[in-house]
Amino acid sequence: MEKIGKVETKEDVLKLLNIALEHEWAVSFEYTIHAYSMPKGKFFYEDPVMKNRTDVRAQIIQIGIDEMYHSLQLGVIIRQMGGDPSFKTDEVIRYPRIMDNLKRDKMTEDLVTNLYQSAQFPEGSFPKIQNMVLNISYDEVRHSEQFAAMMDAITKQGAEDALCYQANPENAHKKEIQLLHEITRLEDELMHRYLKYVFLFSEHQDLTQRLFKNSINHMRHWDKNAGILVKWGDVIQIENASKDPAGVEKSINPMPSVYHGEDRITALETLIPAEEALISKYEKLIPMVPDGEIKDQLMLHVSLNREHLFTQKWLLHNARKIKCF
Numbered sequence: 417m418e419k420i421g422k423v424e425t426k427e428d429v430l431k432l433l434n435i436a437l438e439h440e441w442a443v444s445f446e447y448t449i450h451a452y453s454m455p456k457g458k459f460f461y462e463d464p465v466m467k468n469r470t471d472v473r474a475q476i477i478q479i480g481i482d483e484m485y486h487s488l489q490l491g492v493i494i495r496q497m498g499g500d501p502s503f504k505t506d507e508v509i510r511y512p513r514i515m516d517n518l519k520r521d522k523m524t525e526d527l528v529t530n531l532y533q534s535a536q537f538p539e540g541s542f543p544k545i546q547n548m549v550l551n552i553s554y555d556e557v558r559h560s561e562q563f564a565a566m567m568d569a570i571t572k573q574g575a576e577d578a579l580c581y582q583a584n585p586e587n588a589h590k591k592e593i594q595l596l597h598e599i600t601r602l603e604d605e606l607m608h609r610y611l612k613y614v615f616l617f618s619e620h621q622d623l624t625q626r627l628f629k630n631s632i633n634h635m636r637h638w639d640k641n642a643g644i645l646v647k648w649g650d651v652i653q654i655e656n657a658s659k660d661p662a663g664v665e666k667s668i669n670p671m672p673s674v675y676h677g678e679d680r681i682t683a684l685e686t687l688i689p690a691e692e693a694l695i696s697k698y699e700k701l702i703p704m705v706p707d708g709e710i711k712d713q714l715m716l717h718v719s720l721n722r723e724h725l726f727t728q729k730w731l732l733h734n735a736r737k738i739k740c741f
């Protein structure tokens with residue numbers, strides 16, 4: 417992560433915010449992947465602030481969501497200042513051991529706290545930005561303490577060597593599993609992509625709320641699909657990752673950095689075929705799955721995506737009818 421010292425001009429502010437945004441994207445994704453790769457309800461820690469026994473996996477997902485909100489805050493303000501929010505990300509890594517992922521997560525939190533807290537603004541300049549950066553930095557302090565407490569608890573349990581889930585090599589030949597990987601990747605991409613349009617159209621509160629709602633639905637589907645993959649003896653994949661002989665996976669492109677659509681109409685036009693492609697993949701997968709909980713869950717996802725498609729078609733229709741910008 418690049419560091420920036422003095423923040424004097426508007427360009428310096430935009431640079432700081434975009435460095436931070438690329439970081440926030442990466443961690444929102446990386447933490448969620450780390451959580452999806454470990455068991456639910458197996459490791460607990462005593463949360464230093466909430467003062468209760470908390471599931472490690474669930475709390476890491478919660479931290480990932482905090483990072484998504486940080487991305488949202490940064491993207492909206494960059495756009496409002498006339499800048500271009502970046503959709504590039506820092507590198508994402510998954511280690512085979514749960515403990516090594518937590519160590520990396522804590523180290524990342526300390527690095528980013530430093531990025532935010534070491535930015536030097538001249539006295540009284542950009543007060544709202546300064547305030548926001550400082551507020552976010554204390555979320556990062558809190559996250560760092562949470563990761564530290566999680567590591568302590570796992571060490572006390574003697575579980576330092578506990579491993580992440582691994583994909584059974586036979587799954588490469590199982591059509592339904594490969595299809596679910598494709599679907600899950602698309603759910604993640606759509607979550608990210610809807611957030612882009614939330615940034616771009618943040619001054620239009622009606623549109624932005626609708627797009628945000630869809631983004632959150634895609635996040636939920638991503639979460640549930642990751643759980644189904646585990647039930648099927650697999651684990652969430654990291655896009656464009658390479659794996660070294662020690663089993664460490666790294667990706668510098670864990671999600672697309674470019675999405676088409678720069679104005680309201682062209683953006684809305686791209687979402688319709690994306691929703692349609694996702695729906696057709698679910699429709700192909702569902703008949704392959706035996707009746708039961710998993711099938712019901714997948715049917716819920718496809719039905720919500722059909723609702724998204726309905727909404728998107730009308731948003732586009734109305735945007736063409738009444739031109740706002």
Ligand SMILES: [Fe+2]
Pocket residue numbers: 440482483486552555556
């Ligand atoms: Fe953050």
Ligand SMILES: [Fe+2]
Pocket residue numbers: 479483525555556559
């Ligand atoms: Fe954080």
Ligand SMILES: [Fe+2]
Pocket residue numbers: 606630634691720721724725
């Ligand atoms: Fe959708």
